[in-house]
Amino acid sequence: GQQLNQSPQSMFIQEGEDVSMNCTSSSIFNTWLWYKQDPGEGPVLLIALYKAGELTSNGRLTAQFGITRKDSFLNISASIPSDVGIYFCAGPRIQGAQKLVFGQGTRLTINP
Amino acid sequence: GAGVSQSPSNKVTEKGKDVELRCDPISGHTALYWYRQRLGQGLEFLIYFQGNSAPDKSGLPSDRFSAERTGESVSTLTIQRTQQEDSAVYLCASSTGGTDTQYFGPGTRLTVL
Numbered sequence: 001g002q003q004l005n006q007s008p009q010s011m012f013i014q015e016g017e018d019v020s021m022n023c024t025s026s027s028i029f030n031t032w033l034w035y036k037q038d039p040g041e042g043p044v045l046l047i048a049l050y051k052a053g054e055l056t057s058n059g060r061l062t063a064q065f066g067i068t069r070k071d072s073f074l075n076i077s078a079s080i081p082s083d084v085g086i087y088f089c090a091g092p093r094i095q096g097a098q099k100l101v102f103g104q105g106t107r108l109t110i111n112p
Numbered sequence: 113g114a115g116v117s118q119s120p121s122n123k124v125t126e127k128g129k130d131v132e133l134r135c136d137p138i139s140g141h142t143a144l145y146w147y148r149q150r151l152g153q154g155l156e157f158l159i160y161f162q163g164n165s166a167p168d169k170s171g172l173p174s175d176r177f178s179a180e181r182t183g184e185s186v187s188t189l190t191i192q193r194t195q196q197e198d199s200a201v202y203l204c205a206s207s208t209g210g211t212d213t214q215y216f217g218p219g220t221r222l223t224v225l
Contacts, residue, residue, distance in 0.1 A: 004154075006154075040218065040219075041216075042203050042205070042219055043155070045214070088155070093157065098145075098160065099168065099171070100145075100157060100214065102156075103154050104153055105152075
């Protein structure tokens, strides 16, 4: 079935640094979603991408839908302590469906 | 509150016992989803309800897992004869249907001893 591979699995950075993470798939996705999960909480949607090549920003976050439709990138600029958490990419398992498949997550830790 | 709520927040049970997990979706959301998240892993789709249509059960890992939903309201996920490998956080999400924005509850952490 479809699988999403995220890298890196974890990141340890200093406050103020920029962050980059990515998500790849062996299958084409027509929608890419990026979620953040805080400890003890459910994931919260950060950015949704619907078109190949699309670049979308949400504050300090920027995500891109890869032109091949098999990858996506999430960048965080000028990281702050509240950026700590696990970031997941996700996409519909089947085109047009709502059931999502998730990557394994990138755990972000920030040293103040 | 206005968000998705789940209960209990934590459940510890003995191997072989049955458990029921509850999800209250956002009012008016026709679609409801259950996912399982093992420690350090991403979310695995379990089951999907959309309005009055037959649920999509394609993600249920075994016949020990079942779920029900009454109309467009509360859903219950039942795990019978629990096994240690069932230990995980069970997350519920709801959406308006026809969109990809799923709103997640805080999850139920299940520990099977």
